[in-house]
Ligand SMILES: Cc1cc2nc3c(=O)[nH]c(=O)nc-3n(C[C@H](O)[C@H](O)[C@H](O)COP(=O)(O)O)c2cc1C
């Protein structure tokens with residue numbers, strides 16, 4: 001049985017599945033039940049500074065995107081940080097940590113970008129026995145307009161400054177949570193590292209408007225006829241998050257910096273993908289909000305079964321295993337040639353592959369052969385783009401088959417070269433031509 005125990009920057013938990021800072025972690029009642037269900041750790045809903053708590057809207061705070069089966073694909077929210085009193089949260093955190101010493105309890109914090117504000121809250125948090133802190137530099141709405149959250153996360157110099165304060169004023173490990181609302185995620189990660197962060201976590205939510213009501217012309221969620229942009233999360237954001245995690249994992253300047261992966265994780269497979277791309281553990285929000293706390297049990301058994309089947313003994317065996325396979329486009333092998341192949345036995349003759357290839361790709365799939373409806377790839381036209389694979393409604397009906405080196409590519413009339421060759425040396429590349437001259 002695979003060993004799922006996790007040690008993330010010295011914070012131990014029985015498995016790598018943490019609940020992200022959000023409604024599932026906003027009070028002891030929730031966190032207690034989450035731990036009972038099996039979650040390895042939680043990042044408590046973000047704490048603000050002492051004094052009157054923030055005020056949330058009193059109407060709808062979520063917008064959504066659904067798949068054709070009404071499954072939730074993307075969730076957008078305009079909720080702020082905790083709207084409960086700081087001391088109530090701290091008291092509950094202390095009690096929960098005492099009740100569950102083997103689970104990770106992280107305090108997420110967002111206070112104004114002033115040294116004193118950070119200096120004052122850190123001892124209060126430390127006193128709860130929390131295992132670490134997460135700096136919320138990601139919230140993209142409401143708080144950012146007050147100079148916090150993403151307003152800090154978008155300025156690398158501020159990130160470095162606040163991380164430095166936190167490292168100075170607490171002994172707890174510091175996890176810096178990054179906003180994806182930035183052009184190059186490596187810059188805030190580098191700044192966090194320069195400030196001395198122990199780890200980064202990402203992604204927080206993405207600026208978004210999910211829909212507009214066409215009767216009232218109000219963006220959703222609508223508060224008395226008006227809407228504001230919110231933070232997008234859930235399965236739809238996973239590809240964006242995975243790329244950002246990989247960017248940090250393979251950046252020579254942040255290489256080796258521990259990463260807590262977040263964004264759309266719903267299944268053990270999603271979690272495994274984040275981990276092989278460099279995450280030391282993962283955090284989950286929308287999946288728990290959609291399916292409840294017990295979803296973690298599927299994640300634990302799924303990850304464990306896969307690791308057993310593949311002979312991976314512990315998390316160190318899988319973390320970062322895919323990072324070296326993430327490449328810049330220019331280094332991809334241009335001598336690798338694949339063609340689509342349709343399995344006639346599973347084809348239901350819907351014609352979607354034909355129309356996609358015919359209208360937007362390379363006119364490489366038949367529609368009729370000898371007057372009979374028949375879908376087949378013409379290898380002399382197929383460029384191997386795999387659009388047909390992605391539009392076919394039958395899984396594995398169309399597969400991509402690589403041509404063996406030495407065989408003929410009927411499209412180009414050339415024999416497949418066994419050697420690796422990329423764009424940097426290709427004769428059509430003006431830079432390569434210049435270098436050769
Ligand atoms: C309603 C809601 C409230 C959230 N509140 C916080 C918060 O207080 N602090 C924080 O760091 N992230 C907050 N998040 C962001 C999540 O922690 C997480 O980064 C994001 O939802 C992406 O993960 P997911 O795709 O699994 O939901 C919130 C997300 C949602 C949906």
Ligand code: SF4
Nearest residue numbers: 357382383385386388
């Ligand atoms: S791989 Fe691309 S070019 Fe080839 S048949 Fe499919 S859609 Fe057409």
Ligand code: SF4
Nearest residue numbers: 347348350351353392
């Ligand atoms: S899309 Fe798939 S099922 Fe439909 S005709 Fe093409 S191969 Fe057959």
